Amino acid sequence: MHAAVEARGHALVTGASAGIGAALARELARRGHPLILTARRADRLEALREELSKQVDCRVLVADLEDPEAPTQLLDAVAEQGIEVGLLVNNAGYGVPGTYGSVDWETHARFLQIMITAVCELSWRFLPQLQRNAGGVINVASLAGHVPGSAGHTLYAAAKSFMIKFSQSLALENAEHGMRVCALCPGFTYSEFHDVTGTRDQVSKMPDYMWMQAEDVVREGLDAWERGEIVWVPGKVNRVIKTLTALMPDRMALKLVAKRSKDFRKL
Template sequence: MTQARPLSLITGASAGIGAAFAHALATRGHDLVLTARRTDRLDALAQELSHQHGIHATAITCDLADPDGAEQLCATLAARGLHVDWLINNAGYGVPGRFDQNDWQVHADFLRVLVTAPTELAWRLIGGMRERRYGRIVNVASLAGHVPGTAGHTLYAASKAYMIKFSQSLALENQHLGVHACALCPGFTRSEFHDVTGTRPLVSKMPDFMWQDASAVVQEGIEAVERGDAVHVTGRFNRAVKGLFKLMPDRLALKVSAKQSKRYRAHE
């Protein structure tokens, strides 16, 4: 695999927002490295995009819950002589239920996938971007990182708030070298996320105007990181929600969040 085109590394690429990023960047002429735990889906997507767009897409199975996962992934890329121009830190999931109801290993794996691994991947890859004076890092965060935490899925909002602040600092440190970092913050997105967390029966009751398709989220994300935005909340409704909570006193915001979260969070 020789690198004649921009190369995008997408984590959690087998479905949802990750797969939508793969389609969108392949359309822009990027070669792709797709990673996730589901090899069959990755291979099928890589073959489909290579055939449709005349690019080179390769699948690398990787479990970012493994403490050595990010390092091994980057070592594989280096061994193939590949440098990453776009890093899409998308891999993620939710852990439903009350914090103490899950084993610590469940939480430890979650933190590796949603916090440690994306941070490590950025650290391992940004040096090359700075040297080449070009790079794009999209950290898929969430509207949840902008509003008060809720009961259930206890670490989810916290992890997304971290990614927002991390992206802001990365952007400030590197924008003068042509390296842009952006925290992409969608709200409810049509994907498998809620099926995996078991909250599909709850969220299916949410009105249609609160939802976005993954492709729309990705389009906004690409445009935002290209502009140099450090943070981008997708969709007018989600931006309105963020603005509303920002205006509320903390105590009121927490009460509102607690009441509304019962519509989409499983916490018992």
């Protein structure tokens, strides 16, 4: 079994019921990390808890991060169980199809609550525990946070870019506590994400070499966090895309994204 790094405290994984979140939970369990799994879907969480409890202590806390009270409720629920968090994995997320003006503000507000506010509040509320346990944070960002924003899903790349910068600052501030903070930035990953956003038919036309399995993404991501990487883009193809985009003049990069947006974003 892979030896857990600084495994004091439980690993709290948000959005753990499917996709990258479930894959993260499985890989963390394989590495010996006790778990707290949270998401909205109790049935899926319970099935995963039953599976992973054979390997590590695994708790389930049903929560909807759309609720502004959820971070405080999670903090209280963890305290009631007499345990502490040593690794916070901010994974919960999704995309909102359409252009900015075509979507009602309430939908945008819910998105911002889950993707930015909850990430920041959970990190702040659990920070004393993370510092005590010399643990860390993994923020599941995206390759989209490194490339120019696209037409459609207007706030998605912006939120992921925020997560990257937030991770960098948090890492520098907390290095003295022995904490590791990593922004994990996947590209196209096989999961339910594109079904939820209604872009499955579009992205299915992308070439196979653009895609990664969730298991490979999380294995790379956890390895990167363990060795102290602050930002990690899994997959050689994705790292090439990040590098080439950074080297391009902004005007050229934006023109390229404008041409290809319809291939992976729903307007």
